[in-house]
Amino acid sequence: MEQASKTITGIGVSPGIAIGKAYLLERGRIPIPYYTLLGAEAVSDEVKRFEDAVNKAEQDLELLKAKVHPDLKEHANVLEVHQMILRDHLLYDETLRLIQTDKLNAHWALIRALMKAQEVFSTVEDEYIQSRVADVHAVGERILRNLSGKEHDALNAIKERVIIVAHDLSPADAAQLQLERTLGLVTDMGGRTSHTSIIARSLGIPAVVGAEVASKQVQMGDIVIVDGTSGNIIINPSEEEISYYYERQDQLETYLKEIRRKSHLPARTEDGFLIKVEANIELLEEVVAVKDNGAEGIGLYRTEFFFMNRTDLPDEEALYNEYRELSELMAPHQVTIRTLDLGAEKLTSWFPKLEETNPALGLRSIRLCLQYRDLFETQIRAILRASAVARNFKLMFPLVSGIGELHEVLGMVRKVQEQLRRQRIPFDDRMPLGVMIEVPSAVAVADLLAKEVDFFSIGTNDLIQYSLAIDRVNEHVAYLYEPLHPGVLRFIKQAVDAGHKAKIPVSICGEMAGEPLYVPILLGLNLDSLSMNPQAVPRVKNLICRSRLKSCRRFVKKILGFRTAREINELLQEMMLKNFPEEFRVFDPSDLIPKGVAHIRRR
Incomplete structure (x- = not known):
């Protein structure tokens, strides 16, 4: 009797479909003896x-x-x-x-x-x-x-093409992959920004992470299907399922090749409006993926990685060299670089530990930089010096909550600029300065902030959490994390309108920007640019080029009158299915529904 297949779901982090034998990466338990030392x-x-x-x-x-x-x-x-x-x-x-x-x-x-x-x-x-x-x-x-006395390198034992299944792949494991023998990757642990995810995306290997029980459910040699788009993992699929997924694999590869061929063209709507599509990155290595996928610049460069993985604080020269290389690699395209966005609890290696009952509402991001001004000035000096290389930098500050905070930050920038002038060190004195709109207070005073800066960038991940008082990694309330909540959409519109009234551009760099389902809404909200994971760029560009901006504006005007996320989601899916049927045919309707709103469809 044929064994029934089983499906488990994780986070699809690298699109594509892999079908093959599972290689279960087991290292065995490490015995941990416990005893006290005498003498x-x-x-x-x-x-x-x-x-x-x-x-x-x-x-x-x-x-x-x-x-x-x-x-x-x-x-x-x-x-x-x-x-x-x-x-x-x-x-x-x-x-x-x-x-x-x-x-x-x-x-x-x-x-x-x-x-x-x-x-x-x-x-x-x-x-x-x-x-x-x-x-x-x-x-x-x-x-x-x-x-x-245990061995490390189980990856060396792989002798055929397989799908690697593991509880976790360390960054060192990911860097040692035998690419010619790796069809796909599945891990119990990890998120979209883990090393495994970044490497899988940059190499085009279908991957699902955060599957929780995959390494317990999958046996060595099992036939496995990995759908890196939806996050589904099918263990011991039936012949019908294998046939179906081979067909989907062909369709998906053909479709992605087709849209990637056009991804280097501008994202121009059918009625002639240009929308800039950029990429979010945190490592210099991702610049290759930025260019390969047709992104028109970097809309968010996260600077935390260079601070996080060191035994001491990086000095100005180390930061300058990092930023200079980024500027050279991306020239002539623009790079929007975000200043340090860490919490105080992450700097305990270098600063006294703070006792904070709620770090998310504590000393983090721009607040932390204003507290530790030497650290902040070092980073600003490095960024300003690097800005002279190709004059393609834009600088933005995270979690700004009001005008007073912004004035302090701009005062520090002017102070560093004056220091560099006195030292005759070149920098781009016309480098645009902007703020991230991430908290409700920033939305409330967006009209005032817009008069002080050169651009806005809306960080929807934090804006949604702070607006709805939802921790999206808390399993008890994560289902309430609603990107389509009417309050969230109205906040975005208010920020965009304030920016445009002051004649400054407004971009969006949160996860919403990279979700194909949201393209009509983001266009209709009149955003000037969208910044996302590099691998999302071809699909988003394709949808923009096949949309009409005026129709999207009418659609948004209509849904802003709706009362619930469920109503908005249902109408949005109906509109997408009507206007972009091939997206649904290739990816399957459920794949287009982001995790944050999936529960709406199931009710």
């Missing part, structure tokens, strides 16, 4: 054992860097980051302290240090920052395996 000699021996394990990890990472696949060379910096984390005080110094002071054995001391590091990261709600926890855990596991 100074035992402590000294345990310290040496730990240091030997760290030294071996350093050597292993150096060897791995030399073996990285040519197509993954640009991602080898992840291995360098791991080498730095090995000596980070949160991991290295804390483990040594626990061995020497608390007399714990090396295994248990390292576990305790990892748990403490986890606590530091756990208070952050930002998905990108949370995904950096994987770096620390991967380094910790590498040391633990050395302490236990």
